[in-house]
Amino acid sequence: MTGAVRRIGLSASRICGAQRLFRRSSQGPTVLFFHGVEENIIDPAVQGLHFLLGTFERQIRFLRREREVIPIDALCDAVENQRFLDPRCVVLTFDDGYGNNLRLVAPMLKALGLPFTIFVSTRHISEARRFPMYYIRVALLYSEERELPSEALRQTFRIATRQDRLAAIRAIAHAVKTSPLEVVDKIVAECMALMSRGRWADLNGRFESEQPMSWDEVVRTTTLGATIGSHAHDHCILHANQSEAEIRRQVHTSRVEIEKHVGSCRYFAYPNGTADDVCGSAQVAVQSEQFRMAFSTILGEVTPECDSFLAPRIFAVPDYEEFCYLLNRSAEHNADYRAARQSSSLTGTAAAAGSD
Numbered sequence: 048m049t050g051a052v053r054r055i056g057l058s059a060s061r062i063c064g065a066q067r068l069f070r071r072s073s074q075g076p077t078v079l080f081f082h083g084v085e086e087n088i089i090d091p092a093v094q095g096l097h098f099l100l101g102t103f104e105r106q107i108r109f110l111r112r113e114r115e116v117i118p119i120d121a122l123c124d125a126v127e128n129q130r131f132l133d134p135r136c137v138v139l140t141f142d143d144g145y146g147n148n149l150r151l152v153a154p155m156l157k158a159l160g161l162p163f164t165i166f167v168s169t170r171h172i173s174e175a176r177r178f179p180m181y182y183i184r185v186a187l188l189y190s191e192e193r194e195l196p197s198e199a200l201r202q203t204f205r206i207a208t209r210q211d212r213l214a215a216i217r218a219i220a221h222a223v224k225t226s227p228l229e230v231v232d233k234i235v236a237e238c239m240a241l242m243s244r245g246r247w248a249d250l251n252g253r254f255e256s257e258q259p260m261s262w263d264e265v266v267r268t269t270t271l272g273a274t275i276g277s278h279a280h281d282h283c284i285l286h287a288n289q290s291e292a293e294i295r296r297q298v299h300t301s302r303v304e305i306e307k308h309v310g311s312c313r314y315f316a317y318p319n320g321t322a323d324d325v326c327g328s329a330q331v332a333v334q335s336e337q338f339r340m341a342f343s344t345i346l347g348e349v350t351p352e353c354d355s356f357l358a359p360r361i362f363a364v365p366d367y368e369e370f371c372y373l374l375n376r377s378a379e380h381n382a383d384y385r386a387a388r389q390s391s392s393l394t395g396t397a398a399a400a401g402s403d
């Protein structure tokens with residue numbers, strides 16, 4: 048779908064206010080992915096993965112009215128048994144395991160009787176540690192330093208102006224998505240060193256939205272209808288520059304930790320999850336660990352020919368009309384998904400925006 052066609056369709060959808068009129072014939076169920084939900088957003092540059100509560104509630108009511116929200120087990124049973132599922136079916140997934148999933152998401156979905164799945168990164172749960180891009184964004188946006196000397200990336204980033212800071216975040220985000228885990232850990236340490244502990248404590252309090260759940264909180268979500276899946280151990284992106292040993296450790300450790308705390312772990316969501324972020328070794332590791340399905344952020348619907356270990360998802364966008372419009376036109380991505388699957392290198396294919 049070209050940008051122009053999408054804009055015209057979206058405008059027509061807004062004017063008519065009747066989202067179902069713009070529904071394209073779906074070929075299979077949809078797995079939607081969200082991250083977090085908050086009552087207030089203080090700084091969108093830091094909290095960009097969280098939807099406002101009212102926005103989220105409106106979207107969920109649309110899904111409840113127009114679609115059938117099913118448990119992830121029902122989707123997987125149908126895929127494994129090659130059984131037809133109504134294309135109106137939707138599976139709700141939430142990546143990363145933010146504390147607001149327990150505080151705001153789970154009670155709402157429980158009250159509406161809707162099942163959902165949360166993919167957690169186990170080291171972040173065990174150590175109450177936030178995600179690399181949080182530390183990088185906050186350090187670069189809120190530090191009073193004028194430059195970031197990075198030994199890990201062998202360059203110095205100028206951060207004198209807001210424009211400099213945003214450019215540095217983009218450059219470092221690219222490095223995070225393509226570097227081995229040990230380099231990412233060094234970059235995070237360098238960014239954290241830009242500010243004092245006191246300043247970090249202050250900012251961490253201001254951005255409570257970015258705090259992952261504890262294990263007790265993860266377990267409480269299961270009593271409210273959540274299925275818990277793995278999002279790797281360190282939120283480590285399983286691209287081809289990671290060692291095979293690291294990839295196996297990420298997949299294995301996360302499964303063992305979730306089984307220890309929650310009881311079972313049958314589903315995996317690749318961190319970031321675009322075609323560039325999932326190497327062949329990652330798919331092999333997930334299959335070897337006896338996961339039932341693994342989800343990417345490659346766009347598309349779950350059709351009979353989809354790969355259970357590189358299943359497509361559709362990202363949720365905050366704008367209500369656009370959310371409905373993109374969901375109703377999810378079938379348009381199926382050809383791109385097939386192309387991504389057929390690409391042996393899994394590179395240069397359509398990938399989702401909004402992933403993390």
Ligand SMILES: [Zn+2]
Nearest residue numbers: 142143319403
């Ligand atoms: Zn993630």
